Amino acid sequence: MKRTLLAAILSAVVLPAIPSTAAASAIESACLRSDRPQATRALCRCIGSVANETLTRSEQRRAAAFFRDPQLAQDVRMSKSDRDNAFWARYRAFGDRAEHFCTGR
Template sequence: MHRLLLVLAVLALASCGGGGSRPTGEVGQACMSAGRSAATPRLCSCIDQVAGRTLSRAEQRETARYIRDPEKLQEMKLDDRPRAEEMWRTYDRFVNAARTACG
């Protein structure tokens, strides 16, 4: 399950293409520092812009943690508390928005 979530997130994020500058937001910086081969400044900048439009500051911080540490994403996905379930829905909407806006 963990690998499936990671693969889905990377594929969604890798399909983005927008902007060309280095990202300055927390999500974009996490994208750049995550060490994934598909993480280019252009891709991470696009993801960062989508995060800025679709996520609150707190959600951006949490999403950046998930990008840096996919294990935390897996933990959140498996957590059945209402807050975790809501964050999963928020994260899923963000990934879909990033795919749409940047693809």
């Protein structure tokens, strides 16, 4: 019984600290799958980290779709919807922050 309890406690403490690909953000995963030659693992990890700090999970999923279909980004950017405009403002802030932290520009 004590061993089972100890194993449960250790797995609750240790497992979250072990990085896994399942924990990668939608942005990081989309970056890694993109065909852009500059999309290195380190750069995608950095961009994903910034995304985790600035966008919600659903916003990350929405933005990740831009990697597959850039026209979606253009559609959101040109939208007259308040919801799309608010998202685009957060997405632009994310992009500016990612550029600053991940490329030093």
